[in-house]
Amino acid sequence: MWKRSAGLGLTLLAAAMAVSVQAQDDAPTPEELAQSATETRQAVFKLLAFNMGPIGGMARGQVEFDAELAERNARRIAALAPMIPEVFAARDTRDFDVETEALPLIWDNMGDFQTKAAALEEAALTFAETAAGGDRAQVLGGLRAFGSTCGNCHDTYRVD
Amino acid sequence: MWKRSAGLGLTLLAAAMAVSVQAQDDAPTPEELAQSATETRQAVFKLLAFNMGPIGGMARGQVEFDAELAERNARRIAALAPMIPEVFAARDTRDFDVETEALPLIWDNMGDFQTKAAALEEAALTFAETAAGGDRAQVLGGLRAFGSTCGNCHDTYRVD
Numbered sequence: 334m335w336k337r338s339a340g341l342g343l344t345l346l347a348a349a350m351a352v353s354v355q356a357q358d359d360a361p362t363p364e365e366l367a368q369s370a371t372e373t374r375q376a377v378f379k380l381l382a383f384n385m386g387p388i389g390g391m392a393r394g395q396v397e398f399d400a401e402l403a404e405r406n407a408r409r410i411a412a413l414a415p416m417i418p419e420v421f422a423a424r425d426t427r428d429f430d431v432e433t434e435a436l437p438l439i440w441d442n443m444g445d446f447q448t449k450a451a452a453l454e455e456a457a458l459t460f461a462e463t464a465a466g467g468d469r470a471q472v473l474g475g476l477r478a479f480g481s482t483c484g485n486c487h488d489t490y491r492v493d
Numbered sequence: 494m495w496k497r498s499a500g501l502g503l504t505l506l507a508a509a510m511a512v513s514v515q516a517q518d519d520a521p522t523p524e525e526l527a528q529s530a531t532e533t534r535q536a537v538f539k540l541l542a543f544n545m546g547p548i549g550g551m552a553r554g555q556v557e558f559d560a561e562l563a564e565r566n567a568r569r570i571a572a573l574a575p576m577i578p579e580v581f582a583a584r585d586t587r588d589f590d591v592e593t594e595a596l597p598l599i600w601d602n603m604g605d606f607q608t609k610a611a612a613l614e615e616a617a618l619t620f621a622e623t624a625a626g627g628d629r630a631q632v633l634g635g636l637r638a639f640g641s642t643c644g645n646c647h648d649t650y651r652v653d
Contacts, residue, residue, distance in 0.1 A: 373543050376536035380576070383533050412572035416540070 367429035374420045374435060377413055381483075384409045388476050391469070398469045407457075407464035407475070414457035418450040434492040446490060453482040527589035534580045534595060537573055541643075544569045548636050551629070558629045567617075567624035567635070574617035578610040594652040606650060613642040 361369070384406040390396040391403065427437040439446050456479045463475035521529070544566040550556040551563065587597040599606050616639045623635035 372535075373539055375532075376539035376543070379533055379536035380540060380573075383536070383576070383580070409572055409576075412569055413540075416543070416569075420543070 364429060366424060367426040367431050370420065370424035371426055371431040371433050371435075373423075374433070377416045377420055381410060381413050384413070385476070385480075388472065392473045392476060398472070400464075400467070400469075400472070403472045404461075404464040404466070407461040407472075410479070411457040411461040414454045417453065418447050421446065421450070436490050436492060439490045442490075446486065449482070449485045452485065453479075456482040524589060526584060527586040527591050530580070530584035531586055531591040531593050531595075533583075534593070537576045537580055541570060541573050544573070545636070545640075548632065552633045552636060558632070560624075560627070560629075560632070563632045564621075564624040564626070567621040567632070570639070571617040571621035574614045577613065578607050581606065581610070596650050596652060599650045602650075606646065609642070609645045612645065613639075616642040 387396060387399075388403050388406055391398045421435070421439055422443065425440045426433065426435070427440050460475040460479040464472050467475065547556060547559075548563050548566055551558045581595070581599055582603065585600045586593065586595070587600050620635040620639040624632050627635065
């Protein structure tokens with residue numbers, strides 16, 4: 334019934350989700366799933382960078398401080414942050430030939446990784462709260478505090 | 494001062510943002526910027542699919558309906574949706590050799606594209622509101638309505 338009532342939009346949408354839901358007629362191979370999981374992980378970090386970029390530019394004095402934009406992006410970062418632990422827990426790609434900066438150590442130490450990711454998530458929420466109505470110093474201090482929780486994992490779990 | 498007070502975390506973070514902010518010592522080439530812009534676009538759609546996937550699974554009866562998860566993901570979709578017009582407006586990659594499903598027509602018809610993207614953004618907000626406390630039928634109806642606004646652009650502006 335779902336299929337019959339769905340318009341073309343949903344059909345396309347279903348195609349886009351095929352790999353994620355793993356339940357299409359042509360089930361993806363483990364290699365395809367590992368590749369897709371890797372791309373999803375990278376997408377999270379790409380969008381974190383995309384939204385941190387302008388605030389970083391404000392921090393370095395390269396772009397004018399814009400409180401509204403900083404708050405908007407901090408909220409987006411807080412929405413993205415909880416996806417980090419999810420996308421790493423979703424699929425262990427250690428045994429696959431994927432192009433990734435994620436070290437196998439992540440899955441060896443998933444408990445520690447998740448703890449660090451939870452701290453980042455918390456810091457992202459704090460950053461979003463700080464950015465709401467915060468002045469330049471507060472916003473940039475919030476970014477710095479959040480950034481240090483990013484570094485906690487990059488030091489250990491990311492290709493140098 | 495920013496640089497001096499920043500810890501390693503921020504240094505790494507700055508490196509990650511280098512392409513986005515376009516203001517590092519080694520300025521990226523136009524080709525690199527086009528490649529990065531393409532990856533950012535794809536990241537938005539990848540995460541939209543990642544968060545729609547489970548709700549699509551609920552729609553097809555493949556996974557049990559989970560109101561809390563549906564609401565959480567619908568909120569994430571609403572946070573991601575406004576990035577669509579941004580990432581396409583940010584950089585015109587028509588003249589670059591990038592691997593993309595985005596048709597050149599997008600930049601030929603940016604006004605129409607932005608109108609359709611605004612409708613999608615609006616639909617995503619409505620979907621998130623519907624999903625908050627909605628029952629199965631409401632959530633899936635909300636997904637369907639949102640999905641049709643995705644299709645509006647896929648039909649015209651995406652490689653078939």
